[in-house]
Amino acid sequence: MASDSFFEAVKSRRTYYQLTDDSPISDKKIHEIVDNAITNVPSSFNSQSTRVLVLLGEEHKKLWGEIVIPIIKSVAPAEAWPASEQRLNGFKAGYGTICFYEDPKDVAKLQEQYPLYADKFPQWSEHTNAMHQYVLWTALELEGFGANLQHYNPLIDEKIAATWGVEQNWSLKSQLVFGTPAGKPYDKTFKPLEERVFVHGAKE
Template sequence: MAIIESLEQRRSVYALNKELPVPEERVVADVKRIVELVPDAFNMRSQRVVVALGEKQDQLWDAVFDAFGGKVAREKIDGFKAAAGTVLYFVDEDVVSGLQKQFAAYAQNFPVWAQQANGMLQFSVWAGLRDLGIGANVQHYNPVIDDAVRELFSVPESWTLVAEMPFGGIVAPAGDKAGENVDDRVKVAR
């Protein structure tokens, strides 16, 4: 199964560079298609994405470093900056609150469903990037960087940053993944 192969190949790759094995346009086109295809409850379409490339990629990670006032090691931030780009994931809270008002009986569920959809989107993009031969990892510097990101990318106040995914050419692959007894986490009931 292609999906199983994609999941087996998807790993947290931290040694990244700006040399993509495919054109940037292909990455952007695939991200757009994945955003369109990933499902969410009530077809709410609350997911938002910014793909930072080139100068904006470098500015993003400099802004992350600045937002933490030196409390995060420069070498760590420079590792993310060395990547070809970063996918920034958001939830549009205006969409969520609109559906909460429209479907009051489910109001408390919409924020949860929006987060679930964002997680599916992140993982789908991650697997899609890997299928292109691109490495990636997921970071969570939000909410500390929220204001800097909002200013740098002119995103609306209603967009809440959820995660950052640096991606790029693979300088060094991820190490071996430890196996596990998956039966400890999966039970079958008949």
């Protein structure tokens, strides 16, 4: 039964693009969820290299309204801008954003300690970050949020660092946007399991 309940949470995690700026839980509870993820999600060689910047309420709106939208408008083709603006305003309409970073100092330290795996640590760092993204995405949806994952880095990195005092050497990986769902997720399709799962040595 333990794995059944876990996979119910896995199945409930979907991508929601239509969001409002209501929150079903307190900011304190959001902070607690983030702390739990950062504490308990595994990392390569226990590197603990993931960093997060959590922006709620007006700080979230500042990210999208004052940083992302102007930057993307400055580089987007004029004919594509109306659709991009609508999409970006949809992100701004949410309640919060978690920006996921990796600290390269932790990666470099492991490369120095374990030269045999030096070329692998950057890749494993990406795996670590992805696990944090997934756990927080799933946990927030269990609390009643909808969320979607965006990647406007590296265009926005410098401005975010200057605005919120982020370490310049941190590497921004993604932005998890969340809010109360105002629509339904798209239908999801699945490839045949026979193309993706291969089991050897199983007993009936």
